[in-house]
Structures are given as C-alpha cells and as structure tokens.
Amino acid sequence: MDAVARRRLDAIQGAAGRDAGLPVVVWSAGPGPTVAITANVHGDEVVGVAAAHALDDAMSSTLRRGTLLIYPSLNPRGLQQMVRVHPEEGTDLNRLFPGDRQGGGTARCAALIWSDLLARRPDLLIDLHSDSSVSIPYAIVDRATSLRPDARTEMEARLEELARATGLLVLHEYPPEEYVRFRLDRSLAGAMVNHARVPALTLEVGARRTVDPASVRTATHAVLRVLHHADMLVAPPAEPDLAPPSGAWRRAAAPRSQTAGLFTPALPPGARFAAGQVLGTVRAVDGSVREVVRSESRGIVVSWSESPWLEARGVPGTLGLEEQT
Numbered sequence: 001m002d003a004v005a006r007r008r009l010d011a012i013q014g015a016a017g018r019d020a021g022l023p024v025v026v027w028s029a030g031p032g033p034t035v036a037i038t039a040n041v042h043g044d045e046v047v048g049v050a051a052a053h054a055l056d057d058a059m060s061s062t063l064r065r066g067t068l069l070i071y072p073s074l075n076p077r078g079l080q081q082m083v084r085v086h087p088e089e090g091t092d093l094n095r096l097f098p099g100d101r102q103g104g105g106t107a108r109c110a111a112l113i114w115s116d117l118l119a120r121r122p123d124l125l126i127d128l129h130s131d132s133s134v135s136i137p138y139a140i141v142d143r144a145t146s147l148r149p150d151a152r153t154e155m156e157a158r159l160e161e162l163a164r165a166t167g168l169l170v171l172h173e174y175p176p177e178e179y180v181r182f183r184l185d186r187s188l189a190g191a192m193v194n195h196a197r198v199p200a201l202t203l204e205v206g207a208r209r210t211v212d213p214a215s216v217r218t219a220t221h222a223v224l225r226v227l228h229h230a231d232m233l234v235a236p237p238a239e240p241d242l243a244p245p246s247g248a249w250r251r252a253a254a255p256r257s258q259t260a261g262l263f264t265p266a267l268p269p270g271a272r273f274a275a276g277q278v279l280g281t282v283r284a285v286d287g288s289v290r291e292v293v294r295s296e297s298r299g300i301v302v303s304w305s306e307s308p309w310l311e312a313r314g315v316p317g318t319l320g321l322e323e324q325t
C-alpha cells in the first residue's frame, strides 16, 4: 500500500536577515526518489512560480511515492521588483552556483540555496525559467564538461532521457567551450550536473513578467511527466498538446546583424529552416531593408528577442542547430 502524501512547509536552512523565509514545500510519500523543483532564480520569470504553486496544489492527490521539494522562488526580492538579477548586487544569481559563503551577498545567497538543496539529497532537480514572449517551450540538456569521459557520457544520456520525458523541445547546450565561457556550468542546473553530479534540467516556458495560464499549464505538465517517468505519481499526466519537434538540436545564437534596425522574423518559433534560408530582415524606420539575415545551417527557431531593435552586431534570437552526433 502506498504512503499518504504529506505536506510540510520549511525554509532554506541558514538563510538569515533579509533572505529569511525562502520557502521550501516538502511533499513526502514514503520511500522513493527525491526531486527538487526550483523556480524564479531570475526574478522576472514568474511562470515557474505559478507552476510551482500548481504542483503544490496537485500533490495531495497525485504523489504516490518519494519526495517532492518545491522552491517556489529563489529570488523573492527580484520577484517583488520584477527584475532578472538578484537586487542586492544587481548580478545574475544563476551564474554563481555553487556559491561562496565568504563572498558577496549574492554569492552567499547562492551558497545557502546550494547547501540547503544538497542537504535534502535530491536525485534530480528541475529549474523553471522563461525565455521570451516569442518562443516555443524547451528543455535544456547541460554539458557535463567537468566529469570524466565515461561519467560524462552516462550523465548526458540520463539528462537526454529526462529532457525527452518533459514532452518539450530538447535543446542541447552551446558547445563545451562556449558553455564554460558563458558560465553555464555555474547555473543552478549546470552546477548540479558538474559540481554535485546530480542530474538537473532547465525548462524554459512562456514569457517573462507574465503569468500566462497556458504557459503555467505547459510547465506544470512537463514536470508532472518527469515525475511520472520516475514512477512517483498515481496516474500519468495529460499528454503534451503538441508533439515536440523531433531531432537533436544544439542551442545557438541567431546570426548577428551587421547593421542597426528593426528585426522582423520571417519564421515563427518552432519553424524549421534549411541552410541559407531567410530568418528575417533588418529594416530602417523608413522601411528600407538594410539586411537580410540568413541561417548558416539547418535548424529550428526557438525564440526571437523581446528587444527587436538591433544595434550593429545585435543578436535577434535563439536557434536550435542540428547537432552533429
């Protein structure tokens, strides 16, 4: 007989002063995997907060086995101020993990979050984010660059399997050199994979600064599908509304513009393109076409920027390029 799911409200251990009260909801239903859901490390990405609340609402009737840790906001002051950064120092909390207890306020905060998470011994972490209002939802597979080759292969295969379970587009991270240069190994998911050797996914769903019900549902169901994959739920969640585009894709910046102007996409998010296909145009305010932006290789449109007025060398969006495997 399965255990009854029980809820306990906790807080991040060791958080003091203005960081006091970073909440952790603990749902437990006896032995089984421990999965951590984190959201809102970027304060203006609020779909994940609402999805965390929806998961909390669902667990009493859904969790059959194991433990679900829900961290609805890792950056509550960023949430209140609707800013991406951690307001204390204006820096990106999601490039500082595993943090530094002797460091500045934001690094110290990262360290407190990190030690709280590891003390609860998660088998898997899912970190919820939002990209753009012009995007399709996707799951990111990190590069296990700091692991030895055999461990790396095993970890990346596990991440691929978990990412597929979300039912979202699966996007492999930038190539390893860029991955490290962009400090993505120090994002929460990247550090979990590379420093703690705990599988972790980043999900990017919906627009920033809004709580759009369809995106909340998409994020919630993506998490539920992973929990079902881990055999933790009473019943399978709903199938995805749309099957994700198949194939192996690698995250890449769209080709930079050479000139300033308004970038107008030729293709919607989710569209596939061939090498040399027109992705969009850069136009002056008077309408004259300054530039036609073409793809360099085959891929899929992931998102277009919410800052479509590009300066020269501006990046119009994010693509998934065909991964050569």
Ligand SMILES: [Zn+2]
Residues within 6 Å of the ligand: 042, 045, 129, 130
């Ligand atoms: Zn984010």
